[in-house]
Amino acid sequence: MKVNKLIILLMFVAMLLAACGPAATSTPAPTTAMATSAPTAVPPTTAPAATSAPVVLHFMYYQDGAEASIMAPLITKFELANPGIMVELDVVPYANITNQLPAQVKAGQAPDMARITNFGAFRGELLDLSKYLSDPTFMTSNFAAPVLAAMRAPGDTTGLYGFPDTLTVTGPFVNTTLFQQANVPLPGANATWDDWTKATAQVAKATNTKYAIGMDATGHRLASVIISDGGTLLTSDGKFTIDTPGFRQAVTMLKSWQDQGLTDKQIWTKSGNSCINDFMSGDMVFCLSGSWQVGNVAKTVGTNFDWQVVPAPTGAGGSVGIAGGSAVVAFKSTQHPAEVAKFMEFLMQSENYSYFSANTLALPAETTVAKAGVDYNTKDANVKAALNAFTAGVQNISDQGWALNPNPNAFAYYQNSVTRISQYLTGELTLDEMVQKLQSDIDTAIAQNPG
Amino acid sequence: MQKAMRKDLFQSIGDGIGAFFATLYEWITFVLDQFLFTPLQKLVGMRRMPYFFVLPNLLVFALFSLLPMLLNFGYAFTKDPNLFLSERPWIGMQNFQEIFDCKTILDPNTCVVDLFWRAVGNTVQFVVFQVALMVGVSMLTALILNGKIKARGFFRSVYFYPVLLSPIVVALIWKWILQDSGLLNGILIALGIPAQPFMTDPNWARFWMVMISTWSNMGFYTLILLAGLQSIPSELYDAAKIDGANNFNLFRSIILPLLMPTMLVVTVLSLIRAVQVFDIVYAFTGGGPGSATLYLVQYIYMNGFSSPIKLMGLASTASILMAGVLVIMTIIQLAVRRNEV
Numbered sequence: 001m002k003v004n005k006l007i008i009l010l011m012f013v014a015m016l017l018a019a020c021g022p023a024a025t026s027t028p029a030p031t032t033a034m035a036t037s038a039p040t041a042v043p044p045t046t047a048p049a050a051t052s053a054p055v056v057l058h059f060m061y062y063q064d065g066a067e068a069s070i071m072a073p074l075i076t077k078f079e080l081a082n083p084g085i086m087v088e089l090d091v092v093p094y095a096n097i098t099n100q101l102p103a104q105v106k107a108g109q110a111p112d113m114a115r116i117t118n119f120g121a122f123r124g125e126l127l128d129l130s131k132y133l134s135d136p137t138f139m140t141s142n143f144a145a146p147v148l149a150a151m152r153a154p155g156d157t158t159g160l161y162g163f164p165d166t167l168t169v170t171g172p173f174v175n176t177t178l179f180q181q182a183n184v185p186l187p188g189a190n191a192t193w194d195d196w197t198k199a200t201a202q203v204a205k206a207t208n209t210k211y212a213i214g215m216d217a218t219g220h221r222l223a224s225v226i227i228s229d230g231g232t233l234l235t236s237d238g239k240f241t242i243d244t245p246g247f248r249q250a251v252t253m254l255k256s257w258q259d260q261g262l263t264d265k266q267i268w269t270k271s272g273n274s275c276i277n278d279f280m281s282g283d284m285v286f287c288l289s290g291s292w293q294v295g296n297v298a299k300t301v302g303t304n305f306d307w308q309v310v311p312a313p314t315g316a317g318g319s320v321g322i323a324g325g326s327a328v329v330a331f332k333s334t335q336h337p338a339e340v341a342k343f344m345e346f347l348m349q350s351e352n353y354s355y356f357s358a359n360t361l362a363l364p365a366e367t368t369v370a371k372a373g374v375d376y377n378t379k380d381a382n383v384k385a386a387l388n389a390f391t392a393g394v395q396n397i398s399d400q401g402w403a404l405n406p407n408p409n410a411f412a413y414y415q416n417s418v419t420r421i422s423q424y425l426t427g428e429l430t431l432d433e434m435v436q437k438l439q440s441d442i443d444t445a446i447a448q449n450p451g
Numbered sequence: 452m453q454k455a456m457r458k459d460l461f462q463s464i465g466d467g468i469g470a471f472f473a474t475l476y477e478w479i480t481f482v483l484d485q486f487l488f489t490p491l492q493k494l495v496g497m498r499r500m501p502y503f504f505v506l507p508n509l510l511v512f513a514l515f516s517l518l519p520m521l522l523n524f525g526y527a528f529t530k531d532p533n534l535f536l537s538e539r540p541w542i543g544m545q546n547f548q549e550i551f552d553c554k555t556i557l558d559p560n561t562c563v564v565d566l567f568w569r570a571v572g573n574t575v576q577f578v579v580f581q582v583a584l585m586v587g588v589s590m591l592t593a594l595i596l597n598g599k600i601k602a603r604g605f606f607r608s609v610y611f612y613p614v615l616l617s618p619i620v621v622a623l624i625w626k627w628i629l630q631d632s633g634l635l636n637g638i639l640i641a642l643g644i645p646a647q648p649f650m651t652d653p654n655w656a657r658f659w660m661v662m663i664s665t666w667s668n669m670g671f672y673t674l675i676l677l678a679g680l681q682s683i684p685s686e687l688y689d690a691a692k693i694d695g696a697n698n699f700n701l702f703r704s705i706i707l708p709l710l711m712p713t714m715l716v717v718t719v720l721s722l723i724r725a726v727q728v729f730d731i732v733y734a735f736t737g738g739g740p741g742s743a744t745l746y747l748v749q750y751i752y753m754n755g756f757s758s759p760i761k762l763m764g765l766a767s768t769a770s771i772l773m774a775g776v777l778v779i780m781t782i783i784q785l786a787v788r789r790n791e792v
Binding site: 095098099102103106107118121210264265266268269270271283411412414415419422423425426427428429433437440444445446448 | 532
C-alpha cells in the first residue's frame with residue numbers, strides 16, 4: 001500500500017512538473033483562401049516567404065452589424081499576400097472606442113489601428129500615412145476633404161491620418177403597408193415636415209398604430225431637421241450656434257409630437273435610443289434614422305410589412321441628410337508604421353473597399369467605388385431600393401450636412417443635446433432656458449477640449 | 452472484485468494527493484519560518500510583526516483605493532483635458548467656484564453647473580425615501596420571517612434572491628414590466644385602466660427607482676435584522692408576556708431598543724449605498740426622463756468617463772464633494788446613535 005501511495009505521489013509530482021513546463025507549440029494550419037461571395041475577388045498573389053518572426057498589428061474594431069466577419073477574410077487575403085505581417089482584429093463594443101481608447105492613447109497603450117467615429121478625437125496622436133503610402137494622392141483624390149481635414153492637428157494642412165471606411169446618411173424609413181391600409185397617399189419628394197406629420201398622424205389613427213412619427217434621440221439626426229428648417233449649427237468660423245430659428249422650430253416640432261401623442265416618449269429619455277425598434281415592430285409609421293439600419297430593418301421586418309426609404313422632408317433649408325460614418329486610423333505610437341500603411345493601403349484599394357461595402361451593405365465613402373457603383377450582396381429588393389434611395393440622398397447633403405460630423409467639436413454638441421432637449425420635452429426647462437443651457441454646455445466642452 | 456480494486460485505486464489517489472499537499476504545506480511553512488519570519492522577527496521585534504502581516508492588504512488598499520483618492524484631488528485642482536497630472540495646469544479652486552456659482556441656491560436653473568445641483572437634489576430625495584422605505588420594509592420582513600410561519604426557510608430564500616441578481620438584470624426585468632408596452636400596462640389595459648407613463652413621467656420614474664432599488668437590496672438588510680432579532684434572548688419575551696405585554700409593547704420595549712445597534716448598521720449601510728446608486732438607474736432610465744433620475748454618481752460618471760469630451764476636473768470635484776457629505780453624514784449619525792444607545 002505504501003509503495004502504491006509513493007508511486008501515485010511521484011506521478012502527481014511528475015504531472016505538475018509537466019504542466020509547468022513549456023507548452024507544445026502547434027504549427028499553424030495552412031491558410032486556405034476563404035470562399036466568399038464577394039463580387040470582386042482579389043487575384044491570387046505570389047507571396048514572398050517570411051524569413052523572420054511576423055510583425056503583429058493590433059486593430060481595435062467595433063461593429064454595428066457584422067463588419068468584423070467581412071473584415072476577417074480581407075485580413076486573411078492581406079496576410080497571404082504579406083506573410084511577414086499579421087493583423088489581429090480586436091473586436092470591442094462601441095463604448096470601448098469612445099470611453100477606453102482615448103485613455104489608452106494618452107497612456108501610450110494605443111493599438112496600431114482603430115475604427116473610430118469621432119474623427120477629431122485623436123488629433124495629434126495619429127500616424128501621418130503620407131510618408132509611408134506608395135501613392136498618397138489616392139487618398140486625397142478619393143475621400144472627402146473635410147473628413148481628411150478633421151483628423152489633422154491645428155496648423156497641419158497636408159497630413160493623411162486615416163480614411164472613412166463607411167459613409168452613412170440620415171434618412172426616414174416609412175411603413176408603406178400602413179399607408180396603403182389607411183388609403184393615404186405617400187407624401188411626395190418635396191413634402192415638408194408638416195406634411196409628413198399630418199400624413200403619418202392620419203395613417204396611425206386610421207390603422208390604430210401606436211405611434212405616427214419619430215426620430216432617433218441624438219443631435220446628429222436632429223441636425224437634419226434643424227438644417228432643413230433653415231438652421232445653421234456651424235458658423236463660418238467653425239463654431240456651434242444653437243440659437244437659430246431653425247433649431248427652435250425643430251425642437252418645438254419634436255415637443256408637439258410628444259404633446260399630441262404622435263411619438264414614443266421613451267425615445268428621447270436617453271441618448272442613443274432609436275425609433276427603429278418601434279418601426280420594426282410595426283408600431284411606428286415613420287422613423288428618422290439612417291442608412292446603417294437598412295440591413296437590420298430588412299432582417300427584422302422580413303415579410304411582415306413593406307417599407308421604403310424616402311427623401312428627407314424638406315423645409316426652408318431644403319431636404320437635408322447628415323453625413324456620418326466611421327474611419328480607420330493609425331496611431332503614431334505604432335512600432336510598425338510601414339506595415340500599418342501597407343495594410344491601410346490594401347483596405348483602400350477599390351476592389352477591397354468595394355467588397356467591404358457590398359457585404360456590409362454600407363454606402364461607400366470612396367469616390368472611385370461610389371462612381372463605379374456597388375453591387376450590394378443582397379437579394380432583398382427592399383434593401384437594394386433603400387440603399388439606392390440613401391445613395392440618392394447623398395446628393396442632398398448640404399455643406400452643413402457634410403461639415404457637421406467631421407467637425408472636431410461635433411461631439412460637444414452630440415453629447416449634450418439629448419439631455420437638454422429631454423429636459424425641455426419633460427418641462428424641466430423652457431425653450432429659452434434649454435437653448436441657453438445647451439449653448440453653455442457646448443461652449444464649456446469646447447473650451448475644455450479646444451478643437 | 453473489480454469494483455473493490457477501483458475503490459482502492461481512488462482511495463490511493465486521494466491519499467497521494469493529500470500526502471503531496473501536506474508535504475508541500477510543511478515545506479512552505481518551514482521555508483517561511485526559517486528564512487523569513489524568524490529573521491524578520493529578530494530584526495523588527497515581536498511587537499512590530501503584526502504590521503508586517505497586514506502589509507500586503509494595506510498595499511492593495513493603497514494602490515486601488517488610497518492612490519485613486521489622492522489622484523482625484525489632483526484632478527479637481529487642475530485643468531482639463533490632459534490625462535496626466537504633470538500635463539494639467541494648476542487652477543486652484545476654480546472647479547469648486549464653478550459648481551457653487553448659483554444666483555439662487557434653491558433653483559438649479561440659476562447655477563452655472565445646474566445638472567450637478569439637479570443630481571444633488573434628486574439624490575437627496577432618493578436617499579430620504581429609499582432609506583426610510585428600506586429600513587421599514589426590511590424590519591417588517593425580518594419580524595415576519597422571525598415568527599413561526601410555514602415554509603420559513605423558503606421565504607427567507609425568496610426575499611434574499613433579488614440580492615443575488617446583477618443590478619443590470621434587475622433593471623432590465625423591471626424595464627420590461629414598466630415600459631409603455633410592458634407587462635404592467637398590459638395588465639392595466641386588460642382591467643380597463645388607461646396605460647400609465649411609468650418611465651416617461653418624471654414622478655413615476657422617481658417613484659419606481661425607489662421601489663426597484665428597495666426590492667433588489669431588501670433581502671440583504673432583512674438578513675442582518677433577522678440575525679439581530681434572533682440574538683434577543685427568548686426569556687425576555689417570556690418575562691414580558693407574563694407581565695401582560697402585547698405584541699406592540701414587545702416591539703416597543705424589547706425589540707426596538709435591543710435591535711437599535713443592528714438598525715444603526717442597516718441605516719448606515721443603506722444610506723451609503725443609496726447615495727452611491729448608479730448601476731440600476733443607469734440601465735433602467737439612463738437618468739431620464741429629462742434629468743429626473745440623474746443621481747450624483749451618474750453625473751460623475753457621465754462627465755469623467757462616458758462623454759466623448761470628458762470634464763474630469765468637474766467630475767473629480769463633484770466626487771470630492773459627495774465623499775465629504777458622506778463622511779459628515781456618517782459621523783453625525785454615529786455620534787447621535789451612540790448617545791441614544
